[in-house]
Amino acid sequence: MQIEVEESLTFFRISFRSRSTPKESAMKTEEKTNVPRVRIAVLGNMNVGKSALTVRYLTRRFIGEYRSNTDLLYKQTVTLDSGVLDVEIVDISAENGDDFPVEQIQWADACLIVYSITDRTSYEYAQRSLAELRQLQNSPSAYLIGNKADLDHLREVQETEGATLAASHAIGFCEVSVADNSPSLYKAFERLLAESRARPVKPRKFSVSKMFGTLIGNNGTRQSAATTVSGTVVPCHKGELHKLKRRPMHHTASL
Numbered sequence: 357m358q359i360e361v362e363e364s365l366t367f368f369r370i371s372f373r374s375r376s377t378p379k380e381s382a383m384k385t386e387e388k389t390n391v392p393r394v395r396i397a398v399l400g401n402m403n404v405g406k407s408a409l410t411v412r413y414l415t416r417r418f419i420g421e422y423r424s425n426t427d428l429l430y431k432q433t434v435t436l437d438s439g440v441l442d443v444e445i446v447d448i449s450a451e452n453g454d455d456f457p458v459e460q461i462q463w464a465d466a467c468l469i470v471y472s473i474t475d476r477t478s479y480e481y482a483q484r485s486l487a488e489l490r491q492l493q494n495s496p497s498a499y500l501i502g503n504k505a506d507l508d509h510l511r512e513v514q515e516t517e518g519a520t521l522a523a524s525h526a527i528g529f530c531e532v533s534v535a536d537n538s539p540s541l542y543k544a545f546e547r548l549l550a551e552s553r554a555r556p557v558k559p560r561k562f563s564v565s566k567m568f569g570t571l572i573g574n575n576g577t578r579q580s581a582a583t584t585v586s587g588t589v590v591p592c593h594k595g596e597l598h599k600l601k602r603r604p605m606h607h608t609a610s611l
């Protein structure tokens with residue numbers, strides 16, 4: 357089954373409307389003043405599950421086929437134990453070729469590098485990406501994820517290989533199954549958010565004209581301390597993302 361992006365977004369928008377009254381929305385806007393922001397780039401070869409993983413984290417849902425040949429920017433507000441955080445996640449389309457997406461990575465405060473344990477080529481892509489990342493000045497913090505752990509019978513990459521690669525770059529690593537809703541996925545995001553939490557910022561104006569849809573919160577199965585509040589999805593065409601400058605990172609010990 358293939359779900360086109362816009363169909364999915366319509367679904368999310370409907371769900372969002374039932375959640376807040378205009379008064380509540382206004383209050384949320386006010387509360388958002390000075391909300392810290394963290395930007396995450398999700399990087400990996402084609403078909404490793406980048407979109408499924410991003411949507412799973414933000415909505416707790418698994419979308420089997422999420423077809424998009426452009427980068428998608430997700431904006432979401434999450435509540436962690438220590439407070440509210442604006443999270444922006446760019447799901448980098450691998451269909452734009454093999455070039456390392458420097459602009460997207462420089463835009464981000466943190467980078468999730470994903471491969472599939474069933475696809476050695478995707479592991480090699482992750483290896484190259486980590487090597488490229490290391491070359492960048494002021495490179496974002498990173499985390500390595502081996503996805504599709506439910507397909508152990510098709511495994512081409514051993515867990516120790518992922519762990520060794522991550523250790524050689526001094527970053528975190530876990531294997532997950534986005535399909536099976538592995539709790540480790542949420543821990544990976546939370547660790548990245550904790551490492552990359554941005555400092556408080558001035559209020560921002562969201563571009564309604566660019567707002568293609570709305571992502572909703574959870575489906576009642578709370579997986580972690582993070583609770584999704586509201587969000588938007590913005591398709592980012594090549595060259596658009598880097599116009600948004602990265603703000604200086606503000607590291608905190610914990611959220």
Ligand SMILES: Nc1nc2c(ncn2[C@@H]2O[C@H](COP(=O)(O)OP(=O)(O)OP(=O)(O)O)[C@@H](O)[C@H]2O)c(=O)[nH]1
Pocket residue numbers: 400401402403404405406407408409419420421422423424448449450451503504505506507532533534535536
């Ligand atoms: N078995 C299994 N399939 C998964 C898992 N995660 C994603 N998939 C499937 O893998 C395929 C690719 O998932 P996507 O999320 O579209 O992957 P992507 O990396 O965004 O792909 P591109 O858009 O090509 O860059 C889809 O058929 C998903 O249903 C998982 O944990 N287990």
